[in-house]
Amino acid sequence: MGAKAVRRGAVKARVGLALSGLGRMAAGAGLLTMQAALAPVPLAAQEGSPSAAVARRTVEFDIPVQSLNSALLTFAERAGLQLIYDVASVRSLRSAPLRGRFTAQDGLNRLLAGTGMAYRFSGPNTVSLQMATTSDSSGVVTLVPVMVSGRAELAVEGFRARQASSATNVAAPLIETPATVNVMSSETMERLNVQRLDDILQYIPGTGPGATGSSMTNTFTIRGFESSTTRGGSLGSRSNSVYIDGHRPASRHYHYDRSLYERVEVLKGTSSVLYGAASPGGIVSYTSKKPLFETRNQLSTTIGSFDTRRASVDLTGPVAALNGLAYRLIATAQEANQPYTGKNHASSFDDRTIVKPQIAWQSDGGTRVDLGYEYSRQNSVADPGILRFSDGSFGFGGRSLVSDDSFSKHTNHIATASIWHPITDQWSISVDGSYGKNHIDALWDSANTRTAPSRTALIDRDVIRFETDFEHREARAKLQGEYQIGVVANTTTIGVSHRREGYDSKRVQRTIRGAINPLDPVFASVGDLGPYTGTVDWTIREQGVYIQNYARVGEKLKLFGGLRYTDIRTVFNDTGGTDKAIDYAIGAIFNQNDWLNPFISYSTSLTPQVGTLKTGGPVPFSEGKQLEIGVKSQWFGDAVASTLSIFQITQTNRVETDPADRLLSIIAGDQEVKGMELEVVGKITDNLTFIGGYSYLDTEFTESVLYKGNTPANVPKHKATAMLNYSLDTDFGLWDAGVGYIYVRNRQGDNENSYRLPDYSRFDLSLGWQYESLELRLRAENIFNKKYVSGSSGVFMNQGLPRSVFLNAKVTF
Template identity: 30%
Template sequence: MVALAIGLSLAGSPVVAQQSVSTNTAQPQSIAFNIPAQNLNSAILSFANKAGIQVFYDVSRVEGLRSTAVRGTYSPEQALAQLLSGTGVSYRFSGNSVSLTRPEAADASSIGADGSTVLETIRVQGQEENAWGPVDGLVAHRSATGTKTDAPLIEVPQSISVVSSEEIKQRGAESVKDAVKYSAGVGVGGSSSSIRSFDNIEARGFAPTPLYLDGTYLPYTGDAGGSPQIDPYLLERVEVLKGPSSVLYGQNYPGGIVNMVSKRPTETPLREVVVGTGSYGRAYTAFDFSGPIADSDQFFYRLTGVATRTGTNIDYTNEKRFMIAPSFTWKPQEGTELSIITHFQRDEGRPDYRPLPYEGTVISSPIGKIDRDFFSGELDYNRYERTQSVVGYDFKHEFDETFSIHHNAKYIYVDDSYKTFFSNGYVTKNGVTDYTRLNRNAYDYASKNSVFATDTNIQAKFQTGEIEHNAIAGIDYKWFKNDYSGYYGWGNTSISITDPQYGTYNRPTLGARWDNRISQLGVYAQDQIKWDNWILTLGGRYDIAWQDDYDILTSTEAEKTNREFTYRAGLTYLFDNGIAPYASYATSFMPYAGFDGNQNPFKPTTGQQYEVGVKYQPPGYDALFTLSAYDLKQQNVPSWDQFGVAYQTGEVHVQGIEFEAKATFFDSLDVIAAASYTDSVYSKAEDGTQGNKVRFMPPVSSSLWVKYNIQDGPLDGLGIGAGVRYSGSGYGNDANTFKYPAYTVFDAALSYDFGKKNRDLEGLVLNVTATNLFDKTYVSGCSYLNACFYGQARTVAANLSFKF
């Protein structure tokens, strides 16, 4: 028998657990609990940490049981009684400890002289889920992305999608955009799916969605490259905060942000190695080692690495990656922690961007459709190389039960180059179109991007009467440098799509060279105010953003300074049955480079969003459901009239409804469901598009993923998963003159845990995934008439992992 003791130091003697229920005569101080329904063992850990008491129990006797959610202010005994409700587990308080028992036939060797059950005592540092750590399974309950504090997701008055490392593994996602494609309100189709080297993600109708690593902005300049790509094996979770986020992060597009949370050193030993294979010659290996250094209780390390190479369904293309990520944590005392987090990555390969004509992809040309595997570039020209480095630290210190400080800083450097050809419609001579040949343009850029960012905030948890406050006040600074050289070869040699011959092309010439710098200083404050079941979230921020654009070719320089105040207000009500309706209003701003028709520098674009919704955590289940509706606008959008004169009078108006559900039932059935309706319109424009739908944005999308893990019988250890993704038809240009069609594709997964049948193989797991299982040929989106993009062909990957 094994028992668990959590909380304070133990005397080290065996514990005799009595099978009776007693009532504590003393009335302990009431504590605010927020423990979601989950497996009982995890719930007990959360209870013990929050109540600060010892809990003794036999782990085997609570296995497979589920807790009841505990939310509200209770004495420890009241909270424990509610948590154990319906489990058949009884409790007995004794001073500052409690023993749990569950009636069960006892082993003779464990019977004491007095007839009680003697349990071996082990001390464990129990930890509930925290916003910067791993998720236990599929369903996250906490996040820091929406508040910069460790907050329950149900209390954040905006929609947030959290993809855990378990979900990433389960679905076989090999990029961040693969990880989020089952999330509501998120788009990764069209050119986003074609450019595999970047994580181009759309959120609520806006692109690109800014990417963050541990709350730090990652450099990205759109098609000009210079963006790091974070390998999902490096991450504990990926979080999509939908809607304006400037109140916490400064300048951003209004659709939302994607924040990736790195793996951190662990206090308990962790060792994993992975090897894999798959379609198109895929070869994959990864490792993850973590734990204390030399059995220390203060110093901890983690070393994570990935090496992979693969082809794609496009002829002659390939990708290679090597990544190593060492990190280190020092915990000199309780409540104080310093982590140094780094990673270094090298990517290279032969890509093919490959936009293709509408006629020949969506519909047939006179000679049929273009082969999905067709390579439109040059074998000795197309090339992608990237070197990226991240070095940073994260410091946390709790002064007392009220005040704490959180400070972090990161330096990120990316050096990449991209050479490719992209087609520009069929060759036409004397009014006659040759549907066998494509025009091509050559593209060659080199970009060096650097970001230094630091953020410091003070957090205060206190009460004023019956009102609880969780307040933060902080200051952050960001400096971004983009050094870019672009070589362009418009009207290069054409290529045959029926019998391509490679080797004849013209080298492009220098067309752009700039050195741009953006810096931002922001001061922000936020308070999460709780009274009874109400939660009011108020936040405000003032930013100063400096922009210096230097065109090296023309020796011209433009400088401007923008000042902006942004804010958010949200109200949530927590019903005792797990339902939490909310309403919020949030604003954003984003500096915009360039000048209008009067040579005035463009003002920042601004955004505002109204959002109402309801979140639901059903008691007794590990699940979270979110239903939201929003009205989102972006102003000061530049548009150009028929004479090419720029005006900053444009506006984009997006209205939508989103539903997302993640749940694990009976510890064996995982379900992910999402559905979105997005109505995105050019509500104001000078170029004749006013009233038109925004191109490249399918209004309807939905997805469903289900996986069942067999837990007994001859197939114990086998997991079977299946997914379906639907994307509706959308307009392929701003003029709304043509559409690309809807599509539906299926995914699948199989896993097998060898340790379920053979203890000698414990920790050995096989995971096989298939994307586009039935190998459907489809167009995932169009951005103009000669730029339609095929979706991903069937791709199978098999990974064998071993934890020891």
């Protein structure tokens, strides 16, 4: 670096953070706010001390010449460090090659050679990078002072995520991952004003809402296969494919409130090798916010349509009196009404209170322990939505079909624990577990019909009083190591898992025939229903053993393979089922250059299903298979990334609820999907960011007594999404404005294919302003007030969100 003086001053910059391995455990996956003016003093004086484990550990690197940003992400993942740097400052730089076994310090010195960048250890496992100059003729290196004021996450820049871990169980750059993974960061979730899972999936190609649900139950589709946020119960027909930190949710009915999560990854295709029993279409993986060893406090509030009033506080930082200890406390309160009829009805509410304290301890040797507890209380209603009438019309914006007396009171107690410990420089062990208890006390009093009525016909009224108890236990342990065999750098994981869940329900039900006028519903008192007359109980026990390996072969080839043995036993009332399976997955990606990175993968899955068939006997388990071929690319100097893939997925024994008896199930048949997906995300200019995609799904029942040759309900053949955001940094703060577009076409309303759901287009707007620690965001959804159906259960449907406006204010301190 030359002996040239530069002007020194404070610069506000957005920060990129590469985080994985030991670094991910050290800093958690949470948000980071850091304010520091680094005085220009000699680099040696600025340099802190790495942890003892980092200082002595050597790592095998194989990083060719490439964009410096991509090289730093790979370096962070291999070295297990957290890197903090201004993404914009490295975008035009190229790295030096780094091949061989080095300490983290030696490796960084070689990787940054000739780039004009310098670094310092700002913590035991945290490295800050800035542009370097010299201040005098002696050649002493100084750093340009930088005021860092922004968000840092697991390799996320704007809409674009650089890394993911859901596809391989290893935090790896997406460009080196042989699978399709869509990532939504906390910043993107805030821009979308995410209230429920539907809000996340609407901008992701190949996904969408499923059958009607409510705040209690979200059903959704991934690559044409239906899944649900709820497990088992009297339905038992939909697999649950939502995970939190690698675990099933520890509650049967769960809120998935955005205040608790750092990011969401949607892994497409079968994933049983990684997660055990799962839907063949894919899984949704939430990453929780964890305690940070940097002080960061945040207060946010939201008001808006549907009487939405919401407040959340997020406090985290080190415990000053106790070295190596950090805390996090998240508390959220919400009052709001559900939008599924297109109108604001006080009888269709979704209120919640959440308190989640956490604590983390980290030793100088790198061992980290996390403990957490969550208490949540939710009061909501199972809103059936709107009706489809016999003349083919829909009851958009109609009266609520739920009695004012209806309620569902949920109470959740959830405890989590995890420990990560480095055994040697190359091997580590981790053990984590979750325990949860969920109690529901409910009265469902609503209109019901199994066939589309005329507008003048009276329909039935179902009144159901019930209580349920759900208990969840899950534990995992894994041994992970990094080692070199010749030119092959391996990350091998060997693990075991155990899950046991139980459900007990007691209920009494009364059906009143022809009691409700759907255009003017009146719910007269029905009095006391009497004692409970029916019960449902089920248990599921799943045990698994697995081994997987992610390998870098030379500079360009990356391979993934895994094998899992799963033993599943289910009991539904007095009927039991059992299955054992060996699932496997293989994948490869060849990183030829920035724009040509072809990949291929093949995987299998096993999905347990609980219930009793209408014909007698237990519901059979389901098996799935997927073949996917695609290409990943980076364009315009790594400013934009794209993934294009084609795939074929099959599933056996798809099950649905018997419409004549909700306690019984019927086999819908085998299903096949052939499809194509495209996703493009990145920066068009320094100020303009973009995320968008398109999916084509050709899906049908291939073997079915009832539906052979038909298309499953709610699966769009065509879906296109786009979101543009323009930001401008001024003396009066950072401004941004965004527009979103969603296009959905060609969906069937039921498995019989008796009618089609209307196609629709929807536009959203967003305006944000950030000045120092204050941020305001105004979001308008469905600005042209398009009336559309988001999901159908055959006769009842969810109306899509009408024109709605939300204002969010956030203060960081």
